[in-house]
Amino acid sequence: MTTPRLAILGVVLMTAFPAIADDRVPPVTDPVVIKECGSCHMPFQPVFLPARSWRALLHGLGDHFGEDATLPPETVDIIRAYMTANAGDVIGQGAGRKFMRWVAPNGTPKRITENPVFLKEHNFPESVWKDPKVVTKSNCLACHPAATNGRFE
Ligand code: HEC
Ligand code: HEC
Numbered sequence: 311m312t313t314p315r316l317a318i319l320g321v322v323l324m325t326a327f328p329a330i331a332d333d334r335v336p337p338v339t340d341p342v343v344i345k346e347c348g349s350c351h352m353p354f355q356p357v358f359l360p361a362r363s364w365r366a367l368l369h370g371l372g373d374h375f376g377e378d379a380t381l382p383p384e385t386v387d388i389i390r391a392y393m394t395a396n397a398g399d400v401i402g403q404g405a406g407r408k409f410m411r412w413v414a415p416n417g418t419p420k421r422i423t424e425n426p427v428f429l430k431e432h433n434f435p436e437s438v439w440k441d442p443k444v445v446t447k448s449n450c451l452a453c454h455p456a457a458t459n460g461r462f463e
């Protein structure tokens with residue numbers, strides 16, 4: 311008897327406070343991605359970029375934002391399969407869906423931090439980005455300590 315009532319309460323809460331539901335993105339669960347794409351920065355959630363962006367990024371690991379992040383082809387295949395299957399334009403859940411809305415229909419951004427919705431919601435003065443604890447916009451963990459778990463409140 312209590313279960314349906316709880317379910318209804320859940321729906322009511324999600325409708326009343328969409329921000330709560332929206333700030334969560336599915337965390338990365340693939341151990342290869344966590345290991346290989348989480349050593350220099352947090353493993354960014356695939357939902358923040360469309361599948362074509364992940365394909366482009368994984369095609370150019372030899373020059374990855376100035377770093378050599380080359381991996382064996384069979385490892386890249388595993389990562390590509392996971393990132394494209396869970397990309398923002400494929401599953402489009404929560405905050406990721408918002409990011410997709412702002413990615414130009416044919417655009418292939420290689421950065422999450424250049425997308426208009428990101429910049430709009432992170433419209434901080436330059437001094438914030440220069441803070442030694444932050445250093446770069448892609449350092450999500452500096453301000454979102456639970457970012458790896460998909461929590462960006
Ligand atoms: C050798 C270190 C290294 C590894 C390994 C690495 N990256 Fe990066 N990555 C970087 C650097 C450096 C940047 C640029 C950071 C900056 O400018 O703020 C970056 C930036 C990124 C960005 C853009 C972040 C933004 O500004 O929105 C994405 C997306 C990304 N990496 C994905 C990946 C994926 C996927 C993998 C695994 C295949 C990976 N990275 C592995 C070093 C690495
Ligand atoms: C300098 C601190 C800082 C950094 C670095 C930062 N964020 Fe944020 N982020 C914030 C703040 C503050 C908010 C809340 C903004 C608001 O609600 O007005 C926020 C909000 C968000 C939201 C919620 C937006 C929404 O509408 O639901 C997401 C998702 C997010 N950030 C993702 C990221 C990702 C991904 C990165 C790294 C690539 C990142 N942030 C880096 C400070 C930061």
